[in-house]
């Protein structure tokens with residue numbers, strides 16, 4: 001099989017270029033040319049017909065391209081400034097092959113030097129007889145397709161072939177030796193071992209130490225047979241050599257080349273400045289000088305055999321994946337630009353009078369299937385399209401390797417800029433094109449299995465939502481995305497969600513373009529995002545978790561993470577070390593009464609004095625600090641209830657960290673029902689904040705209710721984040737980060753209120769205590785009335801004076817109110833209620849329902865309760881028959897009606913009056929009758 005790359009040219013361009021090339025066959029002629037040439041990869045079958053190369057072949061060629069480019073360290077401007085407007089003039093009589101092309105200056109120089117400098121003349125060779133209608137075939141630009149047969153100018157007339165040292169040196173040190181420039185026929189039988197080795201080196205690109213002539217000849221012939229395209233030459237391989245063929249054969253072979261299948265891909269060819277065609281440079285027919293190289297037939301030698309042969313073979317037999325086939329087929333049906341190239345190729349081949357067709361390809365696609373490279377040369381870029389097939393087998397190593405890298409930084413920068421443009425050119429005009437591969441930041445190809453959305457698609461989606469409404473994805477898909485078979489309604493839904501995120505996360509101060517996702521192919525313009533936002537707001541689609549624009553930044557996330565970290569570490573700090581017996585000596589006293597109240601405050605604020613005043617229990621009070629060093633309990637008799645009041649040592653700043661036994665003090669206060677924070681009215685206002693902070697540091701939450709956040713850990717299923725209302729402090733990402741900090745990866749979170757990050761952390765920690773706190777400002781006798789008035793108006797505050805016994809009753813009332821004790825009086829059946837000894841319930845101590853009331857009396861009472869009769873504020877009428885779930889209120893009177901024992905046997909007419917066993921077998925057998 002021979003694989004060739006055929007050139008499709010533009011006839012008009014050809015004429016112009018040929019004229020230009022003749023008049024000014026230099027670089028300037030090239031610069032005037034803007035139209036690119038489409039190269040298509042074809043294959044010559046056994047009948048000599050050119051058939052389109054298969055995908056595997058294209059893939060293999062691309063591999064070779066890549067490999068060669070990566071192997072070849074040679075970098076030259078001329079490599080990338082490919083001249084594709086080559087004008088060929090083939091004389092039927094032959095004998096003349098004119099190649100005029102606007103090669104770069106380097107090429108001109110090298111090509112001009114080559115005939116003179118080349119010491120490799122071999123043998124006389126007939127001038128090539130080529131049909132003018134033919135499409136000149138080029139071999140694929142790989143290292144295997146190198147070599148040229150020269151006809152004349154050889155100072156060394158022999159049958160061997162010699163490497164063109166000048167040319168080799170001209171192109172620099174190559175990693176692979178190039179195939180020698182041959183002249184005339186080659187008869188391997190006549191070559192010496194050394195010459196055979198040279199030939200082998202030229203053919204395969206590597207040296208060999210084998211001296212076996214037969215082996216060398218066989219390998220060389222095999223290499224030539226497999227790799228060289230002799231169809232465009234007058235050479236054939238015959239009898240251990242490359243020999244001339246008849247004119248008829250040449251004519252036939254050329255005729256075969258004209259028959260082309262239009263369905264071929266395009267391929268870029270890099271023309272090298274060197275006359276020795278090296279690796280991926282195999283252009284043999286271009287000459288910038290426009291001079292005639294008479295008798296120089298272009299035989300692109302396929303000096304094959306490289307180390308990748310086996311790999312390529314493996315690739316060819318590998319079955320393409322289903323996805324690859326699907327995408328390729330979709331792409332082929334969709335790619336209008338690809339069709340353009342194909343059709344151009346078809347036209348070019350079908351035009352009888354042209355041999356080169358320069359195709360003005362203007363569209364640029366990045367779908368991985370075709371790509372037009374625009375290399376900058378001077379002011380006018382030359383566009384070189386080539387096939388860039390999607391290869392699902394492995395990602396293309398480097399996008400840039402397909403584009404020859406110039407040594408000039410400027411050109412390199414330009415190319416990068418162009419690449420960026422290409423990336424961003426996913427525009428309206430290319431709406432049907434989708435990127436499958438994208439160049440990543442490190443220059444390697446990053447493959448995306450999904451098709452990135454184009455701007456036109458996004459606009460269509462937004463229009464569809466505006467027209468049909470969000471949620472009607474199937475309808476939008478059917479009506480607006482009918483031609484986009486690869487877009488499902490789920491895709492539309494997902495994209496709309498991402499657009500919503502992007503639009504609500506976008507800060508107004510940000511620059512106009514913002515991506516909804518990090519790796520999206522196109523940035524969404526600000527107007528579209530604004531439109532999305534408008535639509536979402538109109539259709540009440542504001543996602544709760546994205547309604548806060550403040551989350552566009554990372555500061556909140558970072559702060560949230562830090563808060564979670566601090567809370568976690570603080571919890572670890574407060575936990576007693578494992579293995580220890582726990583805390584040391586504490587202040588804990590036995591619980592007594594119906595409620596417990598702790599006195600917390602700085603030293604010498606009057607706590608002990610207050611205890612003495614309220615309870616009658618003496619507690620040492622003095623004018624120096626830390627008079628009290630332990631917990632002193634007292635009992636307050638109030639409203640037929642007993643309330644335990646605890647006098648505690650004074651705490652100072654840093655108590656939560658253990659200063660002044662502050663931790664034990666706070667631990668006792670944690671066990672109480674409410675906290676009385678005693679403050680000195682004559683002291684700084686900051687004391688209140690300090691104490692609040694200290695208590696909160698150990699998990700006490702004063703005058704707060706638990707956050708309305710439902711949180712439940714799960715074993716599997718990930719994190720489900722939901723909210724019943726728009727959130728302004730927490731979003732999904734922040735919630736995930738905080739949970740991640742606690743190493744929670746499976747949980748259910750439901751926000752029922754606009755909670756803060758601290759609330760979420762409290763819920764996750766789960767050990768917070770929410771308590772009522774009354775701020776008691778003592779010693780108001782020493783401050784002005786204005787200050788007293790101001791303090792008294794603060795929430796949860798009360799002003800007192802222990803010395804003057806001012807406002808103590810209000811303090812007790814407030815305390816009672818905050819404690820929420822519920823007194824229930826019992827009423828025996830047929831008797832008066834007992835108002836002397838109530839049953840005291842509270843929400844903090846087991847609840848206030850009838851069942852709690854029964855349990856408070858005795859645990860076994862609940863199952864005997866038939867119903868209860870309730871008098872009081874909780875009853876709608878007196879008495880009300882209530883069940884166990886009825887909620888009781890303060891000073892209710894309850895009468896319990898128990899079930900009767902005889903009712904156990906049934907009710908009404910179903911009642912069982914007999915005590916006989918239910919089953920006959922259980923009955924006692926009567927004694928048999930005596931006869």
Ligand SMILES: Nc1nc2c(ncn2[C@@H]2O[C@H](COP(=O)(O)OP(=O)(O)OP(=O)(O)O)[C@@H](O)[C@H]2O)c(=O)[nH]1
Nearest residue numbers: 604605606607608609621622626627628650802803
């Ligand atoms: N002017 C005035 N002084 C008071 C009042 N209540 C208490 N004091 C004085 O404040 C000083 C401290 O009183 P204590 O009851 O020992 O204060 P404490 O908070 O128990 O102090 P520690 O036990 O050290 O924490 C005493 O000298 C009291 O006489 C008040 O209402 N007015």
Ligand SMILES: [Mg+2]
Nearest residue numbers: 608620627628
């Ligand atoms: Mg005291």
